[in-house]
Amino acid sequence: MGDHCEQAMRKLSVYIDRELSDAEVRRVKAHLDDCPPCEKVFDFQAEMKRLVRKECCTDDAPARLRDWVRQLATENPPARDREV
Amino acid sequence: MSSDFSLFERHVDALYRSALRLTRKPEDAEDLVQETYLRAYRYRNRFKPGTNEKAWLFTIMTNVFRNRLRQRPAPTEPLDQPGTDFSIYDQLRREGMPVHLMSPEEIIVERGFGDEVKHALEELPLPMRMVVVLVDVEDFSYKEVASILGIKIGTVMSRLHRGRQALQKKLWEYSGRPRARPVAVGAN
Numbered sequence: 098m099g100d101h102c103e104q105a106m107r108k109l110s111v112y113i114d115r116e117l118s119d120a121e122v123r124r125v126k127a128h129l130d131d132c133p134p135c136e137k138v139f140d141f142q143a144e145m146k147r148l149v150r151k152e153c154c155t156d157d158a159p160a161r162l163r164d165w166v167r168q169l170a171t172e173n174p175p176a177r178d179r180e181v
Numbered sequence: 182m183s184s185d186f187s188l189f190e191r192h193v194d195a196l197y198r199s200a201l202r203l204t205r206k207p208e209d210a211e212d213l214v215q216e217t218y219l220r221a222y223r224y225r226n227r228f229k230p231g232t233n234e235k236a237w238l239f240t241i242m243t244n245v246f247r248n249r250l251r252q253r254p255a256p257t258e259p260l261d262q263p264g265t266d267f268s269i270y271d272q273l274r275r276e277g278m279p280v281h282l283m284s285p286e287e288i289i290v291e292r293g294f295g296d297e298v299k300h301a302l303e304e305l306p307l308p309m310r311m312v313v314v315l316v317d318v319e320d321f322s323y324k325e326v327a328s329i330l331g332i333k334i335g336t337v338m339s340r341l342h343r344g345r346q347a348l349q350k351k352l353w354e355y356s357g358r359p360r361a362r363p364v365a366v367g368a369n
Contacts (some may be wrong), residue, residue, distance in 0.1 A: 110329050110342055114316060116323055137281055141270040143284030145277065149317045152298035158197035162211050170187040 101128050105135050113143045185223055189218070192235050195319055196242055202314050203246055207302050213249075217242040240329045243311060250307075269294065269353055276351045294352045301351035309344030316341055322364065 107130045109119050112125050129136040157168075184221075196217060200210035220241050223227075228237055273288065274280050280288060289295055302310060315326045316337075327334045 099300065106187065110345070114323070114341075126236065138268075138270055141280075141285040141288065142345075143266070144289060145269070145345070146317050148289055148295055149298055149302065149313070149348070150320075152224045152295060153198055153202065153302065153314070153318045156198040156201050157194075157213065158214065159207075162214060163193055166190050166193050167216065169218055169222055170190045 102132060102135050105129065105132070106138070109139060109142055113139065113146055186222060188234055189221055189238055192238050193218075195235065196238060199239070199314050200246075202299070202302055202310065203307070203319070207243075212244060212245060216245050220245065227358055230317065233239060233325065236325045236329055239315065239321070245327055267350045267353075269349045272353055272368070292356045294356055297355040298348075301348050301355060304351055305344055305347050309340045309347060312337055312340040313344040313348065317345075 105125055108117060108121065108125050110123065117125065129139055193214065196214045197210055201207065204210045204213055217238060221238055223289075224241075228234065264297040269292075270280060270288075273292075280290075280346070283291075302313065305313065311330060312326060315321045315329060316323070321329065323334050323337045326332075326337045332340075
């Protein structure tokens with residue numbers, strides 16, 4: 098692994114989290130375009146991030162909790178002592 | 182005032198799914214979300230209109246959650262362990278799987294890494310779990326997470342880094358013993 102690869106790898110997380118400056122993004126992208134092995138690693142980690150999000154977004158709030166929150170938003174004052 | 186509060190209503194699913202990852206139990210998650218909304222209601226005048234209401238709600242929820250944990254001894258934060266680098270990708274490559282010829286989706290599906298994500302996440306130590314949930318699931322920026330949890334951005338990044346590695350390690354363990362394959366010398 099060359100110096101450029103090591104430099105890119107250090108930025109892997111911040112890159113896939115979109116926390117790099119535009120200039121740094123361009124630098125990392127330029128390396129990835131030249132280096133398929135690094136590009137594969139980056140693609141895999143980005144996919145892992147998407148996977149975590151996808152898998153965890155399947156749990157919606159139960160209907161009664163949703164209703165309770167809606168009541169809180171519309172009623173004044175909230176039915177605090179009764180409901181909790 | 183009540184019309185202002187309805188702004189917060191739309192985040193109930195996000196709060197609930199995160200509460201579920203933190204508490205691991207549907208009843209506790211529901212309870213945590215209720216208390217979060219009650220506090221948000223009580224302190225609604227402290228919310229600055231135009232700022233990020235989702236981050237505000239998550240700040241309340243993580244505070245409520247941490248207060249509830251106070252009874253138990255606080256988990257000590259493990260120090261950075263530079264020697265524990267782990268990634269599924271490297272592991273598969275070492276095992277000889279032709280990862281360079283496969284798409285990330287193929288790798289994940291073939292080994293069933295997707296099936297245990299929630300379980301693996303819930304096994305992570307809480308400080309790491311919170312950061313992974315807030316960044317990867319709820320899409321908060323590092324800066325927002327630092328503000329929500331009251332920690333430094335550098336701490337967010339190191340917990341995220343360690344959390345993701347620990348998550349992959351768990352997924353790797355759950356996916357069963359890797360099959361031994363010859364490693365082609367010189368392969369990518």
